[in-house]
Structure formats: structure tokens, C-alpha cells
Amino acid sequence: xxxxxxxxxxxxxxxxxxxxxxxxxxxxxxxxxxxxxxxxxxxxxxxxxxxxxxxxxxxxxxxxxxxxxxxxxxxxxxxxxxxxxxxxxxxxxxxxxxxxxxxxxxxxxxxxxxxxxxxxxxxxxxxxxxxxxxxxxxxxxxxxxxxxxxxxxxxxxxxxxxxxxxxxxxxxxxxxxxxxxxxxxxxxxxxxxxxxxxxxxxxxxxxxxxxxxxxxxxxxxxxxxxxxxxxxxxxxxxxxxxxxxxxxxxxxxxxxxxxxxxxxxxxxxxxxx
Amino acid sequence: xxxxxxxxxxxxxxxxxxxxxxxxxxxxxxxxxxxxxxxxxxxxxxxxxxxxxxxxxxxxxxxxxxxxxxxxxxxxxxxxxxxxxxxxxxxxxxxxxxxxxxxxxxxxxxxxxxxxxxxxxxxxxxxxxxxxxxxxxxxxxxxxxxxxxxxxxxxxxxxxxxxxxxxxxxxxxxxxxxxxxxxxxxxxxxxxxxxxxxxxxxxxxxxxxxxxxxxxxxxxxxxxxxxxxxxxxxxxxxxxxxxxxxxxxxxxxxxxxxxxxxxxxxxxxxxxxxxxxxxxxxxxxxxxxxxxxxxxxxxxxxxxxxxxxxxxxxxxxxxxxxxxxxxxxxxxxxxxxxxxxxxxxxxxxxxxxxxxxxxxxxxxxxxxxxxxxxxxxxxxxxxxxxxxxxxxxxxxxxxxxxxxxxxxxxxxxxxxxxxxxxxxxxxxxxxxxxxxxxxxxxxxxxxxxxxxxxxxxxxxxxxxxxxxxxxxxxxxxxxxxxxxxxxxxxxxxxxxxxxxxxxxxxxxxxxxxxxxxxxxxxxxxxxxxxxxxxxxxxxx
Numbered sequence: 001x002x003x004x005x006x007x008x009x010x011x012x013x014x015x016x017x018x019x020x021x022x023x024x025x026x027x028x029x030x031x032x033x034x035x036x037x038x039x040x041x042x043x044x045x046x047x048x049x050x051x052x053x054x055x056x057x058x059x060x061x062x063x064x065x066x067x068x069x070x071x072x073x074x075x076x077x078x079x080x081x082x083x084x085x086x087x088x089x090x091x092x093x094x095x096x097x098x099x100x101x102x103x104x105x106x107x108x109x110x111x112x113x114x115x116x117x118x119x120x121x122x123x124x125x126x127x128x129x130x131x132x133x134x135x136x137x138x139x140x141x142x143x144x145x146x147x148x149x150x151x152x153x154x155x156x157x158x159x160x161x162x163x164x165x166x167x168x169x170x171x172x173x174x175x176x177x178x179x180x181x182x183x184x185x186x187x188x189x190x191x192x193x194x195x196x197x198x199x200x201x202x203x204x205x206x207x208x209x210x211x212x213x214x215x216x217x218x219x220x221x222x223x224x225x226x227x228x229x230x231x232x233x234x235x236x237x238x239x240x241x242x243x244x245x246x247x248x249x250x251x252x253x254x255x256x257x258x259x260x261x262x263x264x265x266x267x268x269x270x271x272x273x
Numbered sequence: 274x275x276x277x278x279x280x281x282x283x284x285x286x287x288x289x290x291x292x293x294x295x296x297x298x299x300x301x302x303x304x305x306x307x308x309x310x311x312x313x314x315x316x317x318x319x320x321x322x323x324x325x326x327x328x329x330x331x332x333x334x335x336x337x338x339x340x341x342x343x344x345x346x347x348x349x350x351x352x353x354x355x356x357x358x359x360x361x362x363x364x365x366x367x368x369x370x371x372x373x374x375x376x377x378x379x380x381x382x383x384x385x386x387x388x389x390x391x392x393x394x395x396x397x398x399x400x401x402x403x404x405x406x407x408x409x410x411x412x413x414x415x416x417x418x419x420x421x422x423x424x425x426x427x428x429x430x431x432x433x434x435x436x437x438x439x440x441x442x443x444x445x446x447x448x449x450x451x452x453x454x455x456x457x458x459x460x461x462x463x464x465x466x467x468x469x470x471x472x473x474x475x476x477x478x479x480x481x482x483x484x485x486x487x488x489x490x491x492x493x494x495x496x497x498x499x500x501x502x503x504x505x506x507x508x509x510x511x512x513x514x515x516x517x518x519x520x521x522x523x524x525x526x527x528x529x530x531x532x533x534x535x536x537x538x539x540x541x542x543x544x545x546x547x548x549x550x551x552x553x554x555x556x557x558x559x560x561x562x563x564x565x566x567x568x569x570x571x572x573x574x575x576x577x578x579x580x581x582x583x584x585x586x587x588x589x590x591x592x593x594x595x596x597x598x599x600x601x602x603x604x605x606x607x608x609x610x611x612x613x614x615x616x617x618x619x620x621x622x623x624x625x626x627x628x629x630x631x632x633x634x635x636x637x638x639x640x641x642x643x644x645x646x647x648x649x650x651x652x653x654x655x656x657x658x659x660x661x662x663x664x665x666x667x668x669x670x671x672x673x674x675x676x677x678x679x680x681x682x683x684x685x686x687x688x689x690x691x692x693x694x695x696x697x698x699x700x701x702x703x704x705x706x707x708x709x710x711x712x713x714x715x716x717x718x719x720x721x722x723x724x725x726x727x728x729x730x731x732x733x734x735x736x737x738x739x740x741x742x743x744x745x746x747x748x749x750x751x752x753x754x755x756x757x758x759x760x761x762x763x764x765x766x767x768x769x770x771x772x773x774x775x776x777x778x779x780x781x782x783x784x785x786x787x788x789x790x791x792x793x794x795x796x797x798x799x800x801x802x803x804x805x806x807x808x809x810x811x812x813x
Contacts, residue, residue, distance in 0.1 A: 165640040169704070171619065172598055173657060174627045187644035 009263055016259030023072060023253055030073040036063040038070040039221040046235060049242075056242055059231050064242060071223040071246060076253075078139060078218065079205040085143035086200060090150025091193055095181045097151070098158035109155070112148045120145050121210065128216045138217055142207050146200055153196050157189040164188075191264065198261035202254045209250055225250050276347065278449055278482050279305040279328060284341035286323050286332060286506075297323050297336060299506040307449070308480040312497030312514070314490060314529075316723035317694065320506040321486045325452045328484060329366045330358045346449065363390040364397070367443035371455040373435040377427040384408075384423030387442045395446060403445065410441040413478065414471045433464035437471050444475060450482045457492060461585040461750055462794040469495055469796075470807055488723055490529060491796035494518055495803035502526055514800050529724065530798070540578070540760055548612040549573035550711050550744045551597065551630075556606035558596050566592050567768045569606070572761075574712060577738065579745040581759035581776075583752065583791065589768035590748045594714050597746075598632060611711070628658045631705035635717035637697035641689040647674070647700055648685050654707040673703045677733060695726035699733065706737065712744045719754055731757050752795045756780070764788050 006017065026033060036042050040062060047057040055064035097105040115123075127141045161167065162185065170184050209226030211217035218224040220231075225246040232243035281303040287294035298320040305311050313321045323336060330350035332338050343350040345366065350358060362368075370376045378386060387407040391398040398406075404423070411419035414437040427435060436456055443451050456472065457465040473496055476483050485496045493500055493514075500517045502509040502525070510523045521527050551574040558567040567589050574580045582590045595601040597608055599619035608615045610629060616622050634640035641650055651670045655661040661669055671681040677699040689697055698718060705713050715734070719727035735758060737743060747758060755762060755776065762779040764772045764787065772785040784792065793806055 164642075165634045165636060166642040168600070169632065169634070169640060172600070172627065172632060173654060173708075174619075174622075174624055175657070183645075184642055188642070 005267075012259040013263035016256040016263075019252060019256035020260065023076060023256075026069055027073040027076045030069050034066040034069040036066040038066065038223050040066070046232075048240075055245065056240075058228070059234070064232075064245070067223045067228060068225075068246060068249060071225045071228055072249060074218060074222055075205060075208060075224045075226070075250075078135060078224075079201060079208055082139045082143045082146070082204045082208070083197065083201045085139065086146035086150055086204070087193075087197060089143065090147035091154040092181075093147075094151040094154025095158045095185055095189070096177070097155050098162050099177060099180050099185065105155075108151070112151050115145070115148045116152075120207070124207065124211060125214070125216060128211070133216050133219055135218065138208065138211065142204055142211075145207075146204055150193075150196065150200060154189065154193060157192050158185050161185045161188045191267070195261045195265045198257045198264070202257050205250065205253065277304045278307045278309075278346055279303070280342075280344040281324075281328065282342045282344075284324070284327060284343065285339045286320070286327060287337055287339045289335045289337075294337070294339070296339075297506050298327070300341070301503070301506070301508055303328075303501065305450070305482050305484065307482055309499070310476065310483045310485055310497045312493035312500040313484060313486045313503060314488060314493055314500060315503035316488060316725065318505075319503040321503050322454055324503070325454055325484055325486050326368075328450070328452055329362050329368065331362070360395070363448070364395045364446040365448050366450045366452070367446070367448040369436075369440055369443045369451060369453045369456050371458055373439040373456075374427065374432060376439065377435065379427050382424050382426055383430070383438050383442075387423065387438075387445050390442070391446050397446065407441065407445065410444055410475070411438070413475055414438070414441050415467065416441075431464070433460050433468050436460065436468050440468075440472050440475065444479065444481070447479060448481065450484070451476065453483060453485045453487075455487050458487065458489070462752075462796075463585055463790060465492070465796075466794045466803070466806060469803060472496070473803070489796065490724075491798050491802070494798055494800050495796060502529070518798060518800060547576060549575045550611060551746070552609040552612075553593070553597065554607050554609070556593075556596060556603050556608065558592060558601055558603045560601070565604070565768060567596065567603075570765075570768075570770055571606075572763050572770065572773055574744050574746055575761075576711075576744055577742045578760040579738065579747055579758050580761045580763060581747040581749060581755045582763045582765060583749060583755060584765035585750060585791075587767075588765040590765050591716060592768070593765070594632070594716055594746065594748055598630060598714060599627075624658065628654075628708045629711045630714065631708050631710040631712070632714045632716065633698070633701045633705050633718050636721055637694060637701050638689075640701050641697055641704075643689050645688070646685070647687055647689075650689075650700060651703050651707050654704060658708050669707070673706055676706065676737065677703045693726075694722055695729060698722065698726075698730055702730075702733065702737070706741075710743070712746065714746045714748070716748045717750070718747075720749065720751060727754075728757075734758065752792065764791070 006014075009017070041060055042063050043053060043057045043061050045057065045059055045061045047053055047061070049056045053063050053065070055068070058064055058067060093108055097108045123145060124141050128137060131137050131141075167180065167184050170180055175184075208217050208224070209229075212224050212226030213230045215227075215230075217226060220227065228246040229243055235243050281301065283300045283302060284298055285296065285300055286298040288297045301320075301324060303311070303324070313324065315321045323333070326333060327338060327343060328345075330343055330345075330353070338351065345361065350361075377383070384404055384407050388400055388403040391403045392400050407423055408419050411422055416422050416434055416437055422430065422434070422438070430438065440456070453472065457468050460468060469492065485493060487493050497514050499511060499513050501511040502523075504525055509525050510521070512522070517526070521530055553573075554571050556567055556570045557565055559565045570589070570593055572580065582593060584590045592601065596603050596617075599617065599622055602617045608617065610626060615626060648670055651673055652666050655666050655669055670685060674681040674684060679696060679699055684692075684696075689700065692700065701718075719730055722730065731754065734745065738745060745758075747754070749755060759776045762773060762776050763770055764779070764785065766787050771787050772779070779788065780792070793809060796802060
């Protein structure tokens with residue numbers, strides 16, 4: 001994707017790119033932007049919106065704006081790490097299964113079928129209650145679950161590429177597995193995988209938020225968007241929309257990513273070729 | 274009734290390119306009387322399919338009809354609403370596409386698809402009546418078992434039968450005009466002759482007008498009353514078929530004619546006691562245990578010579594190539610490279626043995642990785658086999674591009690997508706040459722190309738052979754190609770070699786019966802050839 005591509009992008013994609021860029025900036029420069037520290041108690045509980053605390057304070061008297069900024073940083077960082085891990089494992093094994101075929105393919109595919117058969121959220125809850133909560137466990141558990149979905153897509157896309165004559169030509173040349181996967185197949189399977197990366201990122205983000213909401217995700221006092229909704233949920237009964245703001249932040253990012261993904265998919269569907 | 278059925282005047286069609294529109298058809302006139310068949314010839318990109326579709330008032334996605342008029346039976350199609358035009362399609366104007374397999378719905382039986390247009394779309398007939406007509410049409414198209422074949426699914430009948438079923442389907446509403454877009458291009462010669470005869474008889478019987486689009490002159494000579502030649506979206510010339518065959522007026526038409534009769538000069542037989550580059554001795558192979566697809570195949574490929582392996586699809590010629598490249602392990606027999614036995618599995622062969630045998634593919638589109646530049650495609654075997662890097666590699670790539678008659682400066686950084694079909698095939702040749710092989714296996718390398726382009730490729734291969742002492746194994750079903758390039762011919766049928774020998778002996782009688790059938794099925798540039806060929810078949 002080059003600069004000229006971005007120039008021809010539709011307005012929805014441009015909007016998406018702008019929003020994503022904003023989130024990344026906020027995440028990177030959180031310590032500079034946030035008016036208060038992540039866990040700093042600055043006032044009374046549930047203070048209303050005011051000049052000093054633009055969005056008020058939360059159930060422990062922490063500044064909501066600062067919590068939102070830190071929460072974005074934490075949730076985004078963890079989601080990104082999880083997605084990268086899920087893609088590394090899922091796409092790598094998917095390509096391997098497609099290229100080698102035979103029993104390796106059977107073994108990997110059946111294993112993935114087995115994991116997919118278990119409902120994702122239940123599976124995550126189960127694993128987290130066995131191995132304990134914690135950021136590392138959280139990342140690994142969600143990555144394993146998401147990797148199964150990535151595996152299926154990567155294998156299916158790679159299957160279409162494997163039958164091409166240029167892959168046969170490379171095999172006849174005597175090229176090894178690494179070359180076949182990295183140089184012949186991956187570049188031709190990249191477009192749908194990139195689009196999938198965006199979607200998976202959304203799902204991971206939502207999964208982490210959901211687990212945090214249930215209390216099994218990121219543990220207090222660390223700020224994250226999911227647990228912020230839960231902590232302040234009581235305010236909703238008083239007609240205050242503050243607890244919905246972190247939820248809105250999640251929704252906005254999800255929508256923005258989907259706009260960009262739609263555009264990438266549209267380009268990859270070959271309308272330009 | 275003397276009014277023409279279809280009149281096209283100054284038709285202009287444009288295609289979307291980046292953000293602008295470029296002309297595809299540039300002001301073509303066309304007139305078709307009732308019951309007449311017009312042949313449209315041209316290379317790919319000449320605009321013949323686009324023009325054929327425009328005769329239905331239809332423009333493909335990404336194209337638009339930008340000017341001119343199309344009058345069908347007194348109605349101006351361009352002035353009609355899309356709804357009215359849709360009412361004509363299928364009912365009064367029908368279309369038969371090149372690949373019947375891709376145009377049938379695999380989930381429905383043939384007769385159901387036959388009946389769809391008259392009973393469900395246009396609602397002009399009842400189902401029972403239509404299905405009875407379908408069986409009659411299947412019989413007329415000389416399909417085996419016409420009463421029963423309609424109940425099969427598309428994958429249960431052969432390619433030639435499917436193409437005939439498709440023609441029958443086009444005739445289901447008794448249209449006034451049928452557009453045939455390369456209906457026999459994907460078929461074997463022996464199947465093609467049956468389809469041609471069936472189409473011609475049916476069209477004559479019902480007095481249907483037709484536009485027959487093809488790039489094969491000999492085929493159109495059998496079918497058409499008049500021939501129109503297109504090039505770059507413009508008409509080159511139009512004449513009645515016999516006049517056109519006897520005396521084409523334009524230079525371009527003459528060049529098309531000349532290609533058909535191209536023949537290589539015979540070369541002296543190879544020295545008898547010299548070790549052949551490749552020797553297959555009694556090779557058998559199977560995909561599934563117990564069902565042999567190759568049986569005792571033996572032949573030699575001498576140094577610096579071309580061996581053509583000829584046969585219909587399913588004859589085992591591509592399987593033979595898979596065996597000698599190591600993709601399919603053989604079950605019995607042996608393959609020798611330069612007198613030394615060649616391990617039968619790809620993994621067992623040394624890098625040097627792999628280098629000696631290179632391959633060029635039929636579909637240049639899928640043979641080149643679309644994400645690699647020409648430099649990477651040709652550079653890889655140079656580095657992989659010969660260890661060339663940096664400046665030495667760059668110099669060799671340029672040398673190879675010059676050898677295949679492409680300008681290095683303008684092509685070296687391109688992606689395959691920015692090349693024409695013929696240029697892609699040349700890059701495929703350069704990639705094979707880069708390995709400095711002894712033998713190149715050419716799998717139908719010209720069958721996807723236009724005649725003039727294919728002729729260029731054959732000349733190039735021949736020149737490279739003479740310069741570099743290469744041996745070729747040439748897999749083809751086109752006997753004109755065999756004439757143009759081969760020294761030695763191997764005829765295969767059902768996984769066995771039925772006859773082999775020097776080219777000139779193979780083209781002169783007496784023939785093996787199967788070779789005879791193959792030879793007799795190749796369309797000739799003679800308007801009466803089909804009649805004669807059919808008469809000979811009946812006589813036998």
C-alpha cells in the first residue's frame with residue numbers, strides 16, 4: 001500500500017485511517033497526553049463533568065479522561081500483541097499445511113477443527129480459570145483461539161495458490177519449504193490475510209474487553225476499556241452516559257478498522273486487475 | 274424478408290482504464306441477413322467478443338457502448354430499455370460461450386437448464402413440451418442417448434458433449450440469431466469436428482443466423498458464409514468465405530494465411546550410436562494404485578532435436594511429462610538422463626539433475642508469479658543453480674532478455690501483469706534457459722496464444738535450439754505445431770505409444786488408424802474440408 005493508493009481511497013477508508021492514526025498516537029504518547037496518572041486518585045468518587053475533570057471521576061475518584069487514554073494504550077497494545085501472535089502461528093501453520101499436504105495437513109486441520117468446536121468465550125474462561133489471570137496468560141489464550149480461525153483462512157487461500165504453475169515450477173527447481181511459503185505463496189495470499197488481520201484485531205479487542213468486563217481479563221488497577229465499563233456501570237442508572245464512553249471508544253475503533261478492511265478487500269478482489 | 278436481420282453501424286465501444294475510457298471497438302459496421310453465418314476472426318484484443326456481445330445490446334462490466342447503432346429486426350437496440358433488451362436475449366438472440374463447463378450451473382441437470390429460458394424466464398412454452406423439444410434437439414446435435422442425457426449433471430458428460438448441449442440450450446427458444454464465441458477452441462481436434470458438424474447442421478436446419486467468433490481460420494472456413502477480419506477494434510476486410518480463402522486482399526490477412534502453412538526444414542537424423550539426452554524405457558505410472566495411466570512408454574529424445582508427443586486429452590502426454598520431471602513417481606520402467614538413471618522422485622534428484630530438465634507451461638499467466646518482477650523471476654534460477662549474484666546476475670538477465678527478443682531496459686522491472694500473453698511466454702522461456710538445461714519440456718506452450726504470436730514463439734524456440742544445442746519435448750494436440758517444429762513424433766492414446774517415427778514418415782501414409790483419425794480431424798483451409806472429412810468418416 002503506497003501513498004498513491006491512499007489518495008484514491010474512498011472517504012470512508014480515509015476516515016478509518018484517520019481514526020486509527022489518532023488511536024495509535026494516543027496510545028504511543030499516553031504519558032504525555034494524559035493529565036493524570038493511570039491509577040492516581042484525584043478527587044471524590046463519581047464527580048460530575050467539570051473544568052478540572054472534563055469527564056468527571058470514576059468509582060474510586062480517578063480522572064476518567066486519563067483512564068480512557070491509558071486504557072486505550074493498554075487495550076490496544078495487548079490486542080495488537082495477541083493478533084500478531086495469532087497471525088504468526090495461524091498463518092504460518094496454515095501455509096505449511098497447504099504446501100506439504102498429506103498427514104501434516106490432516107493432523108493440523110483436525111486439531112484446529114477440535115479447538116474450533118469449543119465455544120471461544122467458554123474455552124477462554126475455562127483456560128483462564130485453570131492457568132490464572134494475568135496479561136501473559138490472557139494474550140496466549142486468546143492468541144491460540146484466534147489462531148485457529150487464521151489457520152483456516154490461510155490454508156484455504158494458500159490452497160488456491162499452491163496449484164498454480166509457478167509454485168510447481170519452483171518445486172521443480174528444487175526450492176525448499178521456506179522459499180515456497182515466503183516467496184511464492186505468501187505474497188499472493190497476502191491481501192485477504194491483511195484484511196483478515198484487521199477483522200481479527202477487532203475480535204481480539206472485543207474479546208479482551210469482554211473478558212475484562214467479566215473480571216478475567218486485565219486486572220485492576222490497570223486501566224482498560226472493557227473493565228472501565230463495568231466499574232462505572234452503576235452510573236447508568238442515574239442517567240449519566242460516562243460509562244458508555246469507553247464502550248464508544250471500542251465501537252469507534254472497530255468501525256474505523258472495518259472501513260479500512262472493506263477498502264483493502266475491495267482492492268484485493270481484483271477489480272483493479 | 275430481404276431486410277437484414279442485424280445491422281450495426283459505426284459501433285464504438287470503450288473500456289475503462291484507470292480513470293479514463295479507451296476505445297476497444299472503433300467504428301465497425303456489420304450486416305447479417307436471415308439464415309446467414311458471419312465469421313469474425315482476429316487476435317485476442319481485436320474486439321471480436323466485445324462486438325459479439327454488443328450484437329445482443331450488451332456491454333460487459335467495465336465497458337460501454339459509446340456510439341453507433343445496433344438494429345435487430347427493425348428495432349434499434351440502443352433505444353430500447355434494458356428490460357426490453359433482456360426480453361430479446363435468450364429468446365431471439367442467444368449466446369454460446371467458449372467454455373461450456375464454466376457456463377453450465379453444476380448444481381442442475383442439463384434438461385432443467387435447457388428449459389429454464391423458455392419456461393421460467395420468457396414463459397413462452399410449457400415444461401413438458403420444452404423437455405420433449407430438448408430431447409429432439411439433443412438427438413439433432415447427435416448426442417448419445419438423447420432421451421436420457423438431459424438427466425445428467427454437467428460434470429457427468431464430456432467437454433464436447435457439453436458444448437453441444439450448450440448449443441441445444443441456445444436453440445431452446447428458436448432464436449433468430451446465435452452468437453458463438455470460440456465454441457470449439459478448448460476441444461480436441463477429434464471432438465471439435467463432431468461439434469462443428471452438429472452446430473452447422475442445426476443452424477442450417479432452423480435457418481438461424483449466426484455470428485461465429487474464432488481465431489482459427491480453418492474452423493471459420495467450414496462454418497461461415499462470409500468472413501470479417503478484425504484487428505485492434507477495426508475492420509481489416511470482409512469477403513465471402515471462398516473469395517477470402519482464395520485471395521485475401523490486405524497484408525494482415527495474408528500474414529494470417531502464411532502462418533498456417535509454416536513448416537520446418539527437415540534436419541539430418543541424429544547420430545545413431547550417440548547417447549540420447551533422455552531415454553524412457555518401458556515406463557508405467559499410476560495415480561491410484563491399480564489403474565495405470567501410462568503403459569510401457571518408451572522413446573528417446575536425441576541431443577539438439579525436438580520430439581513432439583501428440584494425442585488427445587487423456588492420452589497420457591502430460592502424465593509422461595510429470596514422470597520425467599519427477600512430479601509423479603513411476604511404478605515400473607526407467608528414465609535415463611545422458612545414459613545415467615534418473616531417480617524417479619523429485620526429492621531424490623540432485624540440483625544438477627534438476628537443472629538439466631526445465632519446463633515451459635501452457636498458461637503463461639499462471640506460470641509466472643504475479644508478485645515477482647521479471648528480474649526476480651529470471652534471476653532466481655541463475656542464483657539457485659549457478660550461484661550468480663549482483664552484477665554478474667544482472668548482466669546475464671539482460672543477456673537472456675535480449676535472447677528472447679525483449680528490450681531489457683523496458684522489461685526488467687515489470688511485473689508479469691504488465692505483459693501480453695506472448696511476452697509472458699517468452700519470459701517463461703527465459704526462466705527455463707537461465708538454468709542452462711539440456712532438455713526443455715514444452716507443455717502445449719502455444720495453444721493459448723494467437724496464431725501470429727504462437728508462430729513467433731515457435732521460431733524463437735527453434736533459433737534457441739540451434740544456437741544452444743537444446744533438446745525439446747513438445748507436448749501438443751495441434752498437428753500444425755508439430756509440422757512447424759518437430760523432428761520426431763510420438764503418438765499416444767490411452768496411456769500408450771501407438772506409433773512413433775521421424776516427422777515426415779508420420780505425415781505420409783501408411784498411418785496407424787488412430788494417427789489417421791487425428792490427421793483427418795485437423796481442419797484445413799478449404800471450405801469443403803468438413804464435408805469431405807465427414808464423408809470419409811461415414812465411409813469407414
